[in-house]
Amino acid sequence: MEKDNQGILWEVFIQVKAGRPFKHVGSLHAYDKEMAMQSARDLFTRRNEGNGIWLVMADDIVSSQSVDDEAFFDPSNDKVYRHPTFYKVPDGVKHI
Amino acid sequence: MEDAKKLEAFQAKIDADIKIEPKDWMPEKYRQTLIRQISQHAHSEVIGMQPEGNWLTRAPSLRSKKILMAKIQDEAGHGLYLYCAAETLGVKREQFLEWLHEGKAKYSSVFNYPTLTWADIGAIGWLVDGAAIVNQVSLQGTSYGPYSRAMVKICMEESFHQRQGYEIMVTLANGTVEQKEMAQDALNRWWWPSIMMFGPHDADSAHSNQSLKWKIKRESNDELRQKFIDKTVEQGEHIGLTFPDPNLKWNESTGHYDYGEINWDEFWNVVKGYGPGNKKRLAHHKEAHESGSWVRKGAIAYAEKKRRIQKTA
Numbered sequence: 447m448e449k450d451n452q453g454i455l456w457e458v459f460i461q462v463k464a465g466r467p468f469k470h471v472g473s474l475h476a477y478d479k480e481m482a483m484q485s486a487r488d489l490f491t492r493r494n495e496g497n498g499i500w501l502v503m504a505d506d507i508v509s510s511q512s513v514d515d516e517a518f519f520d521p522s523n524d525k526v527y528r529h530p531t532f533y534k535v536p537d538g539v540k541h542i
Numbered sequence: 543m544e545d546a547k548k549l550e551a552f553q554a555k556i557d558a559d560i561k562i563e564p565k566d567w568m569p570e571k572y573r574q575t576l577i578r579q580i581s582q583h584a585h586s587e588v589i590g591m592q593p594e595g596n597w598l599t600r601a602p603s604l605r606s607k608k609i610l611m612a613k614i615q616d617e618a619g620h621g622l623y624l625y626c627a628a629e630t631l632g633v634k635r636e637q638f639l640e641w642l643h644e645g646k647a648k649y650s651s652v653f654n655y656p657t658l659t660w661a662d663i664g665a666i667g668w669l670v671d672g673a674a675i676v677n678q679v680s681l682q683g684t685s686y687g688p689y690s691r692a693m694v695k696i697c698m699e700e701s702f703h704q705r706q707g708y709e710i711m712v713t714l715a716n717g718t719v720e721q722k723e724m725a726q727d728a729l730n731r732w733w734w735p736s737i738m739m740f741g742p743h744d745a746d747s748a749h750s751n752q753s754l755k756w757k758i759k760r761e762s763n764d765e766l767r768q769k770f771i772d773k774t775v776e777q778g779e780h781i782g783l784t785f786p787d788p789n790l791k792w793n794e795s796t797g798h799y800d801y802g803e804i805n806w807d808e809f810w811n812v813v814k815g816y817g818p819g820n821k822k823r824l825a826h827h828k829e830a831h832e833s834g835s836w837v838r839k840g841a842i843a844y845a846e847k848k849r850r851i852q853k854t855a
Contacts, residue, residue, distance in 0.1 A: 450835075451842060452635040455626075472695070473626040475635060477838075478845035489619050493699070511565060 453477045454503055458486045461498030468500050556757050561687040564630040572756055575749060576686055577631050578647075579758065581638045584624035585649035587617050589823050593657040594666060602660060609706050610663065616703070620696045627688040643828050651809065652735045654817035661714055661721075661728035667707015669729075669736040669774065675700055676770045677740065685757035708777065715781040722782070729778060730786045737801070738809045740767040746806075771799050 453475040459468040471490050476482035482501050491499070510518055526532050535542055548567055555562065562568055591614050598614070601607035625635055641647035652670055657663060675697065682693045714725035741763040744750055753759040761769075771790075778785060789802035811817065 450636040451838060472623055474622060477841040478848060481841060489622060
């Protein structure tokens with residue numbers, strides 16, 4: 447029997463409304479971009495979930511290893527001066 | 543060898559309610575349990591379209607036909623969400639379908655019962671989806687991230703399914719004598735299979751303890767079954783229907799309904815493939831899959847052609 451082929455894996459991102467970030471909502475299989483877009487609409491936006499769709503082939507995504515790989519995100523911990531709470535502001539100063 | 547330290551760290555994460563993501567280390571048995579459970583769940587959504595599809599062309603009104611079509615479309619979508627969640631564990635979609643067709647993967651036994659009358663569509667929505675929702679609400683808290691996210695989405699979409707089923711039952715129960723009998727008959731036939739959906743009693747459940755420890759499951763089979771029974775009995779009584787269990791009664795001291803002995807011989811018989819519809823359901827799925835192969839081939843050829851044109855352009 448010929449080998450079954452269920453197509454390429456795509457990751458789907460949806461923007462709820464203009465101005466909002468695109469958020470990952472799930473994945474789907476499709477053979478090309480057009481089919482992926484049709485399926486994404488049918489699968490993920492049947493109830494006004496959004497007005498924008500991004501599709502990315504899963505193979506094209508570069509991702510960090512895993513949360514177990516803590517060393518990768520370590521540098522952010524020793525640079526507390528990136529947070530506004532690090533700075534002292536004299537009493538009475540407002541709007542800063 | 544999976545070292546004890548990793549296992550300990552894994553359990554600590556689970557205990558702290560930190561979700562496990564696809565690239566994280568996980569015990570092989572955790573992975574295998576999820577592969578089995580999520581794919582079984584996906585197959586159930588897809589096979590579950592068949593008993594409902596049986597009434598699509600004979601729905602009593604355009605309104606009910608549109609609703610049923612929307613519900614079946616949801617089930618297809620839920621199957622696809624779940625297949626994708628299962629695929630994150632390193633098994634391909636093609637493999638899941640192969641295991642289903644070879645009979646190596648199971649789906650919920652409840653879908654092996656036939657839908658004899660329109661009232662069965664009501665009973666499925668009210669009882670089968672009702673039971674599935676109890677289970678799925680609990681599974682939103684499962685420890686595996688992709689499974690949990692799929693459950694959240696599914697629960698959101700499924701909230702209308704049970705209501706549409708109950709509405710059918712209400713309409714029939716308030717209708718002619720024959721219609722009320724039809725509703726009662728459907729309840730009689732679907733009640734026990736529905737409460738069997740939660741699986742064997744805790745004491746006899748092969749995978750339960752480890753699954754609870756790893757938070758793959760958040761509540762035991764019996765706890766979930768009790769929840770379902772407690773909320774469903776009143777809904778049936780409200781529309782004048784009776785449940786086919788003489789031992790079903792409110793227990794003041796426990797604050798729950800007591801219920802009669804479940805026929806586990808019937809349950810295992812259907813699980814093992816001897817239910818009224820097992821052969822038909824699987825044969826139909828295979829046939830639909832095989833007769834759709836020209837569509838897949840065509841789509842692949844078209845996609846390749848477009849890529850070629852793009853390259854030379």
